Amino acid sequence: MPDFLPKASLREKSGISILNKIMNSDFKKFFEPTPNYAALRELEEKNYHPPTEEEIRNFLNFWQEIYDFWSQNNSPFEMSYAEEKVRVRKALIDKFGFRA
């Protein structure tokens, strides 16, 4: 055992081993370092419903607001940026060739 850890009796007295026992039980899951994606997906699926008309409308308004903010705060160069799309287009032609 590394010597920087308290002796067993001391750990018992300080409550560290009790804490470990608790941590080994149900409480431990709250301190799980990696997110439990399976549980998260299960929860999401349980609560999922296709967006309602009202939710879609709220989203569309939000989208327009974000777009307006973005377009007012970006240069015309940024607005016309299409390099990535050109790359994909040319890659498609490179792989498939031109349709006869």
Next chain:
Amino acid sequence: MIRFEKTLKRLDEFCEEVSIKYAVIGGVAVITYDYQRTTKDIDITVLCNLEELKSIHDKFIQSYLPVHDDSLNFFSRNFLLPVKDKITDIKIDVAAGLTIFDDTIIKRRIRTKLGRAEFYICTLEDLIIYKLFASRHLDLGDVEMLLIKNKNSLDKKYLFESAEKFKELEREDISENLQKLFNQQIL
């Protein structure tokens, strides 16, 4: 109606009027398939061949504002025509659908609605394949969310068969990434 809806509606009417077959792809298609994220423009692919590039360009330029000065030259070199709607000022990137893949996308396109706009959109499966082909982080993130949101309506057979075909074109990553994202979702 927000400006994006108006732009989509006007675009659909315009393509109908000048007999251009198109399908919405990209961010707007992702949003329409229930993954609500924002996007800065509208991406469409239009069915055409090399000889028709000028005519497609001219039709668009009659009704839309070109983003680049020498737009025909840009379109001929890059097969992408960025234009802006004269009324809404929203940018539309018109991709020349010159490949057999674009042909498939447009043949399988479906009519859909987003808010109050009605237009043609690529199918969910073709959108996923297109995104896997583009393969940027943003695209793979989109695919992950599209799989989650549409797991019950997805044509898995078509999706995997299409991804498999890309192996012959030395793009094994498409089916590998699809499989990886599927396993991750435990679909």
